[in-house]
Amino acid sequence: MKALITTGTQRTERVFLIGAEFKSRSSWEVRDSLDELAQLATTAGGKVVGDGVQKLEAPVGATFIGTGKAVQFAEQCQAQDVDTVIFDDELSPAQSRNLEKIFVCKVLDRTALILDIFAHRARTREGKLQVELALLHHLLPRLTRYWSHLSRQKGGIGMRGGEGETQLETDRRRVQERIRKITGELVVVQRQRSTQRQGRQRNLWPLASIVGYTNAGKSTLFNALTGARVLVEDKLFATLDPTTRRLRLPTNQNVLLSDTVGFIRKLPHRLVEAFKATLEEVVQADLLLHVVDVSHPQAEEQILAVNTVLEEIGAAGKPTLMVFNKMDRFEKPEVLGKFRERFPQGVGISAKTGAGFDALEAELGTLLRPIRRLLKLAIPHDASAVIARLHEVGQVVERDYAGEWACFQARIPPYLLPEFEKYIVTKDASDEFHPHQRHGAQRKAAGAAG
Numbered sequence: 001m002k003a004l005i006t007t008g009t010q011r012t013e014r015v016f017l018i019g020a021e022f023k024s025r026s027s028w029e030v031r032d033s034l035d036e037l038a039q040l041a042t043t044a045g046g047k048v049v050g051d052g053v054q055k056l057e058a059p060v061g062a063t064f065i066g067t068g069k070a071v072q073f074a075e076q077c078q079a080q081d082v083d084t085v086i087f088d089d090e091l092s093p094a095q096s097r098n099l100e101k102i103f104v105c106k107v108l109d110r111t112a113l114i115l116d117i118f119a120h121r122a123r124t125r126e127g128k129l130q131v132e133l134a135l136l137h138h139l140l141p142r143l144t145r146y147w148s149h150l151s152r153q154k155g156g157i158g159m160r161g162g163e164g165e166t167q168l169e170t171d172r173r174r175v176q177e178r179i180r181k182i183t184g185e186l187v188v189v190q191r192q193r194s195t196q197r198q199g200r201q202r203n204l205w206p207l208a209s210i211v212g213y214t215n216a217g218k219s220t221l222f223n224a225l226t227g228a229r230v231l232v233e234d235k236l237f238a239t240l241d242p243t244t245r246r247l248r249l250p251t252n253q254n255v256l257l258s259d260t261v262g263f264i265r266k267l268p269h270r271l272v273e274a275f276k277a278t279l280e281e282v283v284q285a286d287l288l289l290h291v292v293d294v295s296h297p298q299a300e301e302q303i304l305a306v307n308t309v310l311e312e313i314g315a316a317g318k319p320t321l322m323v324f325n326k327m328d329r330f331e332k333p334e335v336l337g338k339f340r341e342r343f344p345q346g347v348g349i350s351a352k353t354g355a356g357f358d359a360l361e362a363e364l365g366t367l368l369r370p371i372r373r374l375l376k377l378a379i380p381h382d383a384s385a386v387i388a389r390l391h392e393v394g395q396v397v398e399r400d401y402a403g404e405w406a407c408f409q410a411r412i413p414p415y416l417l418p419e420f421e422k423y424i425v426t427k428d429a430s431d432e433f434h435p436h437q438r439h440g441a442q443r444k445a446a447g448a449a450g
Contacts, residue, residue, distance in 0.1 A: 015041045016077050017051035019088040020065060022058070030088075032298050033265065037088050037110060039215075044117050049080050063102065064095045074103045086113055089266075093142040110266055111138060126189045133182045140175050193280060205246070205413075206368045207256045209282045211310065212291035213302035214262025217325040221291060221351035222259040244281070250358075251365040251395040251411070258285065265305040279313045287367055288320040294339065294348075295329040321363060322346035328353050365395075375412055377423040378405040390420065 017037050021030045030053055038048045054069045063070050064087060077085060084106045091099070091109040099107045108116075115135050122128045210218045222228060226245035247257040258281045282288065290306060292299055310316050322343040324336055328350035336348045347363050349356030374397070379386050387406060390396065393416055398409040412420060 013083040015046040206286040208287040209285035216293040295326040376425040
């Protein structure tokens with residue numbers, strides 16, 4: 001992949017963007033998509049110097065846009081000393097080859113640009129493997145333009161099949177072998193992730209995954225809630241490698257919170273396929289926190305784009321809490337009106353200032369509450385360690401310190417029930433707490449002590 005990011009001794013690449021307006025797309029959709037493409041180009045280290053759009057009935061087979069329009073854009077690019085032309089749609093290998101001849105410079109498409117950004121953002125071994133796999137799948141059908149000038153290898157001893165295979169065929173075979181190897185390594189990574197997930201599930205802590213459009217503020221929210229130090233930048237795909245941390249709610253519930261890669265419109269399918277191991281955190285989650293940048297003019301379209309990707313990875317229909325972020329950019333809260341009508345349980349927050357976090361954590365506690373059991377307990381006053389432990393791991397709903405025993409109603413995670421079993425008065429949470437039940441607990445505790 002030819003990256004846009006260059007060395008310090010070279011200038012920043014000058015980029016020209018090209019979009020196509022088909023009947024199925026409105027002009028504002030094309031404009032918004034080009035603006036997003038400009039952000040992607042800037043993230044990759046380029047400088048956008050201009051853009052152009054052509055209205056088309058359908059893509060032209062040889063050059064995607066019309067040949068005449070391509071020549072016109074090429075003249076603009078030469079006048080502006082453009083180094084790279086980026087198309088907002090995916091190009092075929094033949095189209096890329098033909099366009100490079102017309103523009104006499106590097107031609108990329110949206111997929112290649114996203115892959116280039118991912119290649120520079122990946123930090124972990126897993127992330128690098130996933131990016132390389134996607135790059136190789138993208139490169140495989142495009143090898144011909146790099147090696148078409150090479151002739152066949154000569155035959156000879158040990159090469160009885162005639163003149164031998166072309167350099168192109170050799171490289172295709174090597175790329176295919178590398179794809180098979182990476183695929184095998186990613187299977188191992190998936191097994192390791194599964195083992196890690198099983199280890200976390202021994203505590204029966206629910207898993208909540210933060211999803212959303214790229215640059216919606218997911219990592220800022222993740223850092224604010226968990227105290228993590230995930231990279232936060234005002235750039236698309238600032239976070240690539242997933243991170244999971246424990247979140248302790250005010251109700252003493254422990255939640256595993258996972259920050260994932262941001263989604264985007266026209267996200268390449270091969271990229272989704274390559275990142276299946278990472279996106280498993282989303283698929284396995286008990287709850288999704290869908291973060292939406294409500295200050296963005298196309299917030300509705302971004303919600304649809306995220307839902308499309310969720311459906312593609314098999315996570316559609318999961319319990320989801322809509323989190324409307326960047327409320328600090330509005331003076332009036334009425335902007336939430338249209339979103340609240342569609343998502344009554346949605347929560348408005350500002351990940352930057354912390355506004356709305358109390359409501360968010362309360363809603364999280366409510367949505368994750370079913371995995372806890374509401375129990376009644378009677379604990380001797382001198383068992384202060386047990387009482388402290390109850391307040392540490394449980395959500396105490398009611399307390400009564402009168403009399404010989406301290407009596408509680410509390411929600412306790414199922415895996416911790418053995419710790420408090422001898423103090424349980426009744427497992428029927430619908431009954432009221434009566435004195436005779438307390439005395440029963442006293443006798444039970446006394447018998448256990450004896």
